[in-house]
Amino acid sequence: MTFTSRTPRVVAARKLQRRRDRDQSGRFLAEGPQAVREALASGVVVELFATADAVERHGELAAHSPVVSTVDEEALAGLAETVQPQGLVAVCEQVDVPLKEALAKRPRLVAVVAEIRDPGNAGTVMRTADAAGAGAVIFAGDAVDPYNGKCVRASAGSLFHVDVVRTGLDVVTALREARLQVLATSGYGADDLDTLADDGVLARPTAWLFGSEAHGLPEDLLDAADRRVRVPIYGGAESLNLAAAAAVCLYASARAQR
Amino acid sequence: MTFTSRTPRVVAARKLQRRRDRDQSGRFLAEGPQAVREALASGVVVELFATADAVERHGELAAHSPVVSTVDEEALAGLAETVQPQGLVAVCEQVDVPLKEALAKRPRLVAVVAEIRDPGNAGTVMRTADAAGAGAVIFAGDAVDPYNGKCVRASAGSLFHVDVVRTGLDVVTALREARLQVLATSGYGADDLDTLADDGVLARPTAWLFGSEAHGLPEDLLDAADRRVRVPIYGGAESLNLAAAAAVCLYASARAQR
Known part of the structure; x- marks a missing residue:
């Protein structure tokens, strides 16, 4: 039939x-x-x-x-x-797991997308985080639904490889209790990614916080993080787009954690 | 009026x-x-x-x-x-310049997008290349028009910062004559990006070749390049998307060339 x-x-x-x-x-x-x-x-x-x-x-x-x-x-x-x-x-x-369950596995690399509304961006970050060896991707606050069709497609299967978590914005305490340093990305961050790599900081277990391209990270998360980190801009561009910034940060950690 | x-x-x-x-x-x-x-x-x-x-x-x-x-x-x-x-x-x-003119400035970092059809991808690579300090972005072969509206918007102004070049696929000889090592990205590359970084190879002036996500680089370009380089995959993902791979490669060069 x-x-x-x-x-x-x-x-x-x-x-x-x-x-x-x-x-x-x-x-x-x-x-x-x-x-x-x-x-x-x-x-x-x-x-x-x-x-x-x-x-x-x-x-x-x-x-x-x-x-x-x-x-x-x-x-x-x-x-x-x-x-x-x-x-x-x-x-x-649906495959998502509670925050506690994901952190109990003691992942050494975690990506947090905070209030990211664009499904293509969120899916791409999932794919990149998976490629960089992250154990979990956390959708925090009023973020896009990870099961949005466009997000699922952009993840290219990575939705099924990493622990996907949906939770509120107040994730920093739980991340720190799981022995992760919390690095917030910001165009105005006091710390430069290259300097952190040189100083060996990136070798530690790390949770990266990424905000939306339009609005950046919410103030509360920037304040709660251990460091605010900027990706160095060597040329004339004002900034990187979200997917590119996430790739550079997550791969800097992956390389340092080898 | x-x-x-x-x-x-x-x-x-x-x-x-x-x-x-x-x-x-x-x-x-x-x-x-x-x-x-x-x-x-x-x-x-x-x-x-x-x-x-x-x-x-x-x-x-x-x-x-x-x-x-x-x-x-x-x-x-x-x-x-x-x-x-x-x-x-x-x-x-239109702002593009001839290949000769762009290479005569002896850029230390160049991005080549070969037969990339997606305007959003091409524009994002321009933005990322600019951020990483590249002097030129070369649209090679049957690539998208860099002046496509979506490409212009994705470049976020970088179209006006870097030397944009439109040329045929046979770019490798000219790149090498400009003292650039030519690194072709490939999921099956013999050289691993991290190893090249460890060995100091990335500190040299470099042209990166990027192909489309669907088809990769044309065989001719893979053959003509000095090395075929793969971005290491630490997790379960099969590959990175084009924008993420370009970000990781270009920033690895930028960091090594500091």
């Missing part, structure tokens, strides 16, 4: 494109073979919607899914948010 | 949103106060279109423009590609 865009289970799944329905159900959508593969490896796939073509092309993914529902092209297009979802969209259980 | 969206000069300027018209005229559009300020400082503004409100708010910019044309809100909205252009759009002369 092939489901259409009017089949109730398809209609229900499509609603997961909206934050309210994701929040209420504790589920979200992952599309495309890479994300579906990672979701399956994490054991969070509830149901895989796939076109008949995709079931054939990605037989190994279908074989590992608890439920595979064949859908027509129109139903798949309605479930997917990209133009080329390659025939696969999975309904997944 | 206030121009409307049907005034011939406004109609002609609006056509600069299309690549063909930019190529033919050698001009492009810069919108918003930051870009207009940088364009004025570079002496490339031909005409500034501004609403009456914006002329008042940004009097110092209007005062420095060779020609200021007041437009109504509708005309401004048609010229702008963003929702909040803050009332200012400037017609500018």
Whole structure:
């Protein structure tokens, strides 16, 4: 049997494109073979919607899914948010963990995105933090929903690799209790990233705080952090964008912690 | 006199949103106060279109423009590609320089974007290269037009700070003749960025080659480069996105060249 865009289970799944329905159900959508593969490896796939073509092309993914529902092209297009979802969209259980649980594992590198509203930026920071070896990415305060489709796609699977945490803005005490030094990024920071690297400061277990490009970090977080750190600007640019600044900081830590 | 969206000069300027018209005229559009300020400082503004409100708010910019044309809100909205252009759009002369001219200045750090089609990525690399102190950004082969509106905006003014070059794919010989070592980024590179930093290799004058996220660098460029370099992946991510990889590589060079 092939489901259409009017089949109730398809209609229900499509609603997961909206934050309210994701929040209420504790589920979200992952599309495309890479994300579906990672979701399956994490054991969070509830149901895989796939076109008949995709079931054939990605037989190994279908074989590992608890439920595979064949859908027509129109139903798949309605479930997917990209133009080329390659025939696969999975309904997944949300993967985030409580702050305590993530910090109990004593990660040596953590990224905190505070009140970041842009899903592409947040997803990219997740991907970069994962690449740099971070154990957790913390969405603090009124940040974007990590299960927003654009964020999931920008994370390129890293949503399933790191511990994702959603919490309030008052995270600094918990981070410090987990023996992490807390470094807040700021264009006006008193400490220069290169100097911290030279002085061996970056070798310590570290939580990096990143704010939105438009507003920076909230004052409370800047005040609570151990240091305010600026990425040095060697040329004429006023600043780096968020994804670039996060890459430079997280990789400076990764290199120092080797 | 206030121009409307049907005034011939406004109609002609609006056509600069299309690549063909930019190529033919050698001009492009810069919108918003930051870009207009940088364009004025570079002496490339031909005409500034501004609403009456914006002329008042940004009097110092209007005062420095060779020609200021007041437009109504509708005309401004048609010229702008963003929702909040803050009332200012400037017609500018294109700023790129020949490869020879850029290399004759003996830059110590150069970024080459080869066949990169995404304007946001290309603009972000320009901004990051500028921040890292690069002297030139080279658009090689069938790359995006650096004057694409999205690219101009993502560069956040850096289009006016670095030497922008548009050239064919066969750039490596010219780079080497300018005493630059040529480092090609590749997920499968034999050399690891951290090892090159440890060994002092990154302190030398360097041109970094970046390919598109989807296709990587063309084989010819990978073959012609002095080294193929991979950014180390410490966690579960398969790779970094282009903007993050460029940030890590360019800042590793900047730090080594201090």
